[in-house]
């Protein structure tokens with residue numbers, strides 16, 4: 239229970255009791271201040287201590303004054319304006335009402351102190367909450383501080399006799415804000431910024447006058463003036479006026495206290511608000527902390543990433559620098575190349591003009607060359623014609639190592655076209671023969687073919703050419719025509735020459751088709767040497783057309799078109815393996831048949847619409863053999879007869895007989911186009927060097943010599959000029 243204690247002026251002496259007051263006089267203080275009835279004065283006078291003795295001493299005066307002035311007056315009453323004084327509600331009732339308004343939450347200094355101690359924390363209000371919140375927090379802090387400074391100790395609370403443990407006095411700071419007694423409006427409104435001071439009741443009563451005086455002295459100048467002035471006890475008017483002033487002061491104090499009380503009542507709510515705000519701030523703080531941690535973590539990762547990005551950036555910059563340098567170099571090179579291309583284009587256009595001129599020149603020269611080639615062919619064939627349509631080459635083979643003990647004839651090579659053979663058997667026979675060419679025993683295959691090649695050229699020019707080897711068995715016919723591995727004969731060299739010449743003729747606009755067939759005449763029967771099936775096909779020699787009685791062909795024979803020399807050599811190898819051979823007295827592997835290799839050359843010049851058809855018959859005749867030494871008489875007879883028929887045909891041609899007995903043998907019938915008419919014939923007469931072959935050798939040389947003397951008609955060329963129907 240708190241009780242309001244209104245300080246009294248120290249100079250007022252309280253009457254000893256109600257009976258002491260005169261007549262209808264009433265106790266002025268209780269009425270004025272509405273002092274509660276339970277207020278116990280304990281019979282003590284509450285006057286200023288310094289005036290106690292004086293009051294006692296002047297008591298008589300007071301009585302006298304009273305009796306002399308107011309008390310003697312019959313209408314002595316309290317001034318009529320007294321009832322107008324406003325009663326001051328007791329602090330008790332105010333506080334009770336405050337307590338009731340708060341319900342269960344009773345304001346207690348102890349609670350306040352605990353609250354203060356609990357909340358007396360240097361709350362740091364985040365700047366983000368704004369200056370208003372900060373100001374409010376600072377103000378609340380100041381209030382708590384002022385309250386705690388005025389809280390009574392526990393001891394004083396327990397020692398207090400009154401229900402209220404202490405009283406609250408306004409301090410200087412409060413009184414300084416009180417309006418002056420004159421009732422003029424204060425420049426400052428009493429605020430919540432006050433200091434509460436709670437003192438024990440007893441000590442407070444003792445020092446009440448002093449405190450009151452201090453309070454009065456610290457209040458406005460008017461109040462101080464009122465308090466300090468000496469009012470005679472009898473001057474009730476002045477005293478009353480003074481009381482009124484004090485009443486006013488007290489009233490203001492009460493208002494201040496009410497204001498303070500109101501502020502205090504709002505403190506729990508503010509406290510709760512602050513707690514809520516504090517919790518909210520704590521939550522925000524925790525969130526911010528969490529965010530701070532995550533931000534720090536993120537910052538660390540970002541720093542790492544930044545470092546790696548910086549590294550890669552540096553690398554990229556280096557690479558970019560390098561690429562820029564490369565680009566600059568490439569750009570420079572590009573400029574140089576562009577200049578080069580420009581100059582090359584200029585040169586190219588100049589060259590194109592030159593090329594155009596050269597092309598025209600080449601065309602002219604090609605035309606000239608074509609004409610020149612034709613002229614060359616004509617000249618070539620003229621020479622060949624001058625040499626004779628049937629030319630005879632004589633070749634003497636050397637003795638083999640195994641034949642070293644055999645006696646040789648005496649050979650004397652007079653010049654390139656004549657030789658002399660002498661018997662070495664003591665008969666002293668000597669004979670001289672002339673041919674188109676004589677090849678001694680040391681003549682190489684190359685030298686032989688060098689003299690054959692012009693005939694092959696004639697075949698490419700559209701002539702029929704026949705080359706055959708005639709001679710005794712073992713005289714070297716096969717060696718001359720086929721040769722051996724390291725010494726190729728006429729046929730393989732002819733193949734090489736044909737394909738090389740075909741390539742050269744392509745440049746002149748000629749395209750050649752090469753067809754081949756291989757035929758064997760054994761015992762007057764025709765065999766296809768490319769037929770390895772074993773079945774016997776009947777081959778017959780037939781006339782090619784009715785107009786030209788000399789053109790023949792063999793029915794049912796396999797004719798291959800070859801594109802390469804290797805293909806042709808393959809076919810030659812097959813034909814050679816299918817040819818019949820046997821051992822004779824003069825040769826271990828004697829050819830017992832006539833082998834005819836026919837190569838047909840069909841040349842076309844599309845631009846000039848020319849066609850050239852030539853053929854080459856390469857014949858390796860069977861070796862003639864003496865019946866005395868023959869072991870296969872029928873075979874030998876057939877061979878010798880066919881060779882004899884060949885001699886008869888050639889001699890008939892030489893003698894220019896009307897009838898040429900071509901059909902007397904398969905061989906002469908087959909070689910009819912090559913022996914007579916439109917053909918160029920080359921006959922090798924091969925002879926053995928030995929004495930025991932002397933007679934057969936002389937026989938062959940005589941026959942060859944007769945052939946060499948044969949002069950045939952001029953050869954016609956198988957060419958068709960400007961025959962567009964062929965193409």
Ligand SMILES: Nc1ncnc2c1ncn2[C@@H]1O[C@H](COP(=O)(O)OP(=O)(O)OP(=O)(O)O)[C@@H](O)[C@H]1O
Pocket residue numbers: 634635636638679709710711712713714715716717718822824825827828829830859860861862924
């Ligand atoms: N000019 C030569 N140089 C070296 N050796 C040769 C020469 N001529 C032939 N010969 C060799 O003489 C042997 C007989 O030759 P080749 O077989 O060619 O005779 P041929 O006349 O074909 O016999 P045939 O008529 O019986 O078939 C062979 O071993 C051959 O190698």
